[in-house]
Amino acid sequence: MRDKLSTMKSPIPPLNTAELLHRAWAVAGLNLQELALRANWTLPPGSLVHHKGWVGKLIEWHLGATGESKAQADFPKLGIELKTIPVDQQGRPLESTYVCTAPALASLHELYWEDSWLKRKLSHVLWLPLEGMRDKPIAERRLGAPLLWRPSLDIEQVLRQDWEELLSLLFLGEPAKIRAHYGRYLQLRPKAAHSRIVNTHYDSEGNLQVSTPKGFYLRTSFTSEILQHHYG
DNA sequence: ACTTGATCATGG
DNA sequence: CCATGATCAAGT
Secondary structure: OOOOOOOOOOOOOOOOHHHHHHHHHHHOOOEHHHHHHHHOOOOOOOOOOOOOOHHHHHHHHHHOOOOOOOOOOOEOOOOEEEEEEEEOOOOOEOOOEEEEEOOOOOOHHHHOHHHOHHHHHHOOEEEEEEEOOOOOOHHHOEEOOOEEEOOOHHHHHHHHHHHHHHHHHHHOOOHHHOOOOOOOOEEEEEOOOOOOOOEEEEOOOOOEEEEOOEEEEEOHHHHHHHHHHHHO
């Protein structure tokens, strides 16, 4: 819950990567009660079910992210994407990570990995682990050490293969038959307010295709590898 | 235990 | 409506 009467001001965007990292380290180890207090935000009650984006917005506030609700990086000048990731006591991710919505219709530039939204978003990510155990009160959940990450060449190759496979399912197959098990690191899952929302288009044979809007997600097993590789 | 499919709030 | 930020909870 964001307090609109708040006079507290979010920091201006970091001028460079070092400053961003410095800010991230400055909040590492703090819990959500302390972070909410500093921002003058109100903590949500017991569950995040009605406040799913609250934690992410709070972290954005503290670091001075300016991406807003637009299709751009959280730190446009730095080209860095911020991802808060819920982890257990061992630092292992508890959930998959949403990346971006999947295009509903193929436009030419969407067909090239090098130009893709997904590649841009994943080219430079600041991971911020946050305790996400459901039995831990929200106020007591602590932020972990930040990790500034770029995909290795090997990883990017797999991401590209996944992306190409999933895109071909979207545009050459039957989108309604897409299941979340496709993809090694990536997966396509519903991404909408609810399941009655549908995209419609005509396939190459003129048949009407109806399917739920999809988003690209990083599998929990993949983000677990990323964090383990770094933190050991 | 883990994954898949569904869902919630907000801003432009 | 669609993008952002995600987590929930049913299914396997």
